Amino acid sequence: MSEKQITGSEALMQALINEGVDTLFGYPGGQAIPLYDKLYNYRDSLRHILVRHEQGATHAAQGYARTSGRVGVVMVTSGPGATNTITGIADAMMDSTPIVVVAGQQASPLLGTDAFQETDLIGITHPITKWAYQIRSVDEVAWAVAQAFYIASHGRPGPVVLDFPKDVQTALTEFKPHHITHIRSYVPVPEMNAKAVAEAARLINSAEKPLALVGQGVILGNAETELTTFLRKGDIPAASTFLGLSALPSDYPLNAGMIGMHGNIAPNLKTNECDVLIAIGMRFDDRVTGNLKTYAPQAKVIHFDIDAAEIDKNVKTTVAVDGDVKETLPAVTRLLREANHTAWRDSFKPLNNRETDKVIRAELFPADGPVRMGEVVNRVSDATGHDAVLVTDVGQNQMMALRYFKFSRTRSVVTSGGLGTMGFGLPAAIGAKLGAPGRTVCLFVGDGGLQMTIQELGTIMQSGVEVKIILMNNSYLGMVRQWQELFFNERYSETPMVNPDFLKIADAYNIPGKRVTNRADLDAAIAEMLTTQGAYLLEVVVEQKGLVYPMIPAGACITDMLLGNE
Amino acid sequence: MDNKTLYTITVFSENTVGLLNQITIIFTRRRLNIETLSVSPSAIEGIHKFTITVFSDSDTITKVVKQIDKRVGVIKAYCNTDEGLVHQEIAMYKVATDRLLQLGSIEDIVSRYNAHVVEMTRDLTVFSKTGHHADTQAMFKELSEKVGVLQFIRSGRVAITREKVERLSDMLAVMEEKIRRDRMQYG
Numbered sequence: 001m002s003e004k005q006i007t008g009s010e011a012l013m014q015a016l017i018n019e020g021v022d023t024l025f026g027y028p029g030g031q032a033i034p035l036y037d038k039l040y041n042y043r044d045s046l047r048h049i050l051v052r053h054e055q056g057a058t059h060a061a062q063g064y065a066r067t068s069g070r071v072g073v074v075m076v077t078s079g080p081g082a083t084n085t086i087t088g089i090a091d092a093m094m095d096s097t098p099i100v101v102v103a104g105q106q107a108s109p110l111l112g113t114d115a116f117q118e119t120d121l122i123g124i125t126h127p128i129t130k131w132a133y134q135i136r137s138v139d140e141v142a143w144a145v146a147q148a149f150y151i152a153s154h155g156r157p158g159p160v161v162l163d164f165p166k167d168v169q170t171a172l173t174e175f176k177p178h179h180i181t182h183i184r185s186y187v188p189v190p191e192m193n194a195k196a197v198a199e200a201a202r203l204i205n206s207a208e209k210p211l212a213l214v215g216q217g218v219i220l221g222n223a224e225t226e227l228t229t230f231l232r233k234g235d236i237p238a239a240s241t242f243l244g245l246s247a248l249p250s251d252y253p254l255n256a257g258m259i260g261m262h263g264n265i266a267p268n269l270k271t272n273e274c275d276v277l278i279a280i281g282m283r284f285d286d287r288v289t290g291n292l293k294t295y296a297p298q299a300k301v302i303h304f305d306i307d308a309a310e311i312d313k314n315v316k317t318t319v320a321v322d323g324d325v326k327e328t329l330p331a332v333t334r335l336l337r338e339a340n341h342t343a344w345r346d347s348f349k350p351l352n353n354r355e356t357d358k359v360i361r362a363e364l365f366p367a368d369g370p371v372r373m374g375e376v377v378n379r380v381s382d383a384t385g386h387d388a389v390l391v392t393d394v395g396q397n398q399m400m401a402l403r404y405f406k407f408s409r410t411r412s413v414v415t416s417g418g419l420g421t422m423g424f425g426l427p428a429a430i431g432a433k434l435g436a437p438g439r440t441v442c443l444f445v446g447d448g449g450l451q452m453t454i455q456e457l458g459t460i461m462q463s464g465v466e467v468k469i470i471l472m473n474n475s476y477l478g479m480v481r482q483w484q485e486l487f488f489n490e491r492y493s494e495t496p497m498v499n500p501d502f503l504k505i506a507d508a509y510n511i512p513g514k515r516v517t518n519r520a521d522l523d524a525a526i527a528e529m530l531t532t533q534g535a536y537l538l539e540v541v542v543e544q545k546g547l548v549y550p551m552i553p554a555g556a557c558i559t560d561m562l563l564g565n566e
Numbered sequence: 567m568d569n570k571t572l573y574t575i576t577v578f579s580e581n582t583v584g585l586l587n588q589i590t591i592i593f594t595r596r597r598l599n600i601e602t603l604s605v606s607p608s609a610i611e612g613i614h615k616f617t618i619t620v621f622s623d624s625d626t627i628t629k630v631v632k633q634i635d636k637r638v639g640v641i642k643a644y645c646n647t648d649e650g651l652v653h654q655e656i657a658m659y660k661v662a663t664d665r666l667l668q669l670g671s672i673e674d675i676v677s678r679y680n681a682h683v684v685e686m687t688r689d690l691t692v693f694s695k696t697g698h699h700a701d702t703q704a705m706f707k708e709l710s711e712k713v714g715v716l717q718f719i720r721s722g723r724v725a726i727t728r729e730k731v732e733r734l735s736d737m738l739a740v741m742e743e744k745i746r747r748d749r750m751q752y753g
Contacts (some may be wrong), residue, residue, distance in 0.1 A: 122584055123584075126588050126591060127585055127591050127595065130638060131638045131639075133586070134583075151638055174681065182744065183582050183638065183641050184580070184641065185579065185638060185640055185641045186638045186639075307636070308632055308635075308636070309629070309632035309633055309635070311632075312628070312629075313629060313632075376727045535697060560709060
């Protein structure tokens, strides 16, 4: 009965295939050569995207996971290869993104001796992973990979690290695929509590001014339909966090926009006016709540979450509905009365009009002056029929993109929410496109963030991934500059940027592009970008000192919004 | 300690490499000092038990326990204040035998503190004593003043809840039942 013996490296390939993996992002190196040697035999079934820096591999895996709903996979070498993945792993932890990072490691006998390219990856990544494990014997490979994928993708998703010593990569084993249905010491989905469900329904039924806050939990739980059924029956306006965006179509009648520091006026103000606040798969980030002491003090709070540690972490709940929103939302919906909150919903309108008058019209439809970031986003969004995947970098470009890009279907937003990682955008867009090959992927990025991972243009060149890059160049680190203008007496410490010729750089990578400085040329350039086959760099020279409004200063009460020009 | 209470956190876990690190960094990140820590196999084979004491407030400690409980590898974590626990520490004291004998009666100190003589040679005597922190400290103080203590060591706290059953057994029963159902479902 003895099966053929294969190496640990080959066992990894088979275990990955067993998990349904067909794409991985990585970079070879000394302690990963046996892995890459076996990958060479499996290159028909495992497509490897060679990045230009390991950080890019992790962000690409994140982008892939976010658009596809599958686990993103990264393969790197030990030491610097492994430490270069840290930012992406931390980002995936903050934003609940399922990725598995497999890193080569020095041979077991050398561990702890400061051997060449040895680093304690497990020790380093414990605080920023759901699970970090060193494969200690070749017979463990199948189990460890199965466990890694199970943990990354079950319950609240997150990153997993597998540290793979070189001697284990080359040792021989009889591979048997492993399948995991449970882990004794991990409860991915807490049991739904019927009492909590009934109490939540009772509160919502008694509400006159209910407001729902939609987080990424809805998307991760594939509960978009369950959400709209819930909202419709309860007639509940709903606003999204960054990562919750696109769970509801932008034009959905009950969609009340975006909450948070640069969110919409209405849902932010209404948070402090509603009688029942219903948080669904979101975690009350400080960028959403502002000062917790003044956050929704009048409201009864219902919190739906799969992660029990999120309950009462920041905002104290009246009712916690533990569990998977795919199950808990319908359970509550069944107990709801058909409600009608017309007056409450109508009360959002004047606030929306106020935001249009004070902020939006001038940002999206300026008559003259330099091109503004908001109008670039708006025109690209319109030109793609509100059907594209939006990827953003971090900073003003991100806020403008998340404020003004419109969505018609779910899994359309890839952004670094929790960690706020500049440099995230370009590699994430590569992964996003590979995760959603049939969709147009638009990356909005600033001149600062683009230069943090600009080497990934090489990945685009080599893999031919079709990413539409919209560079909004203001020659500043714009968001920091905004804070300096508003809160630091216009002392622009180290925020002006002297930039290279981005088109020449793109050209060197065989990526066509265009620079636009006049608004009159913008639509034609966008059309050219979208009709050009393959990747494209559209550089739009935007207003140097543009400001993102509205803005709730950090730590302020969410009703204390700055609108500018007042 | 600015109105902070001493909490005892009990953690049942798999016996996996690196779990201690995963648990202690949860305290580090929240700037909590661990007062005592004791790790050993539990009554159930393959499951380890951590007993950790820390000064904190109820809100913080509740969040910390949830964060510990959430880690893969941790089976159950919970916390108690002293009222809910029977707890002990063990201390050992090394003194010079000749100075000790000058005291006259060793039996007096042994019986007053309910201590034991673990080893006695011509040169050195080692006592052990179990009890609450205050008790082991009192014996240390007396020995220090009267004889001088050459070496002193105190263990971390070990504790048992005053509840009738160890909560872990219920947990495990529920878990086994779930696993059984899964097996039936997936074959």
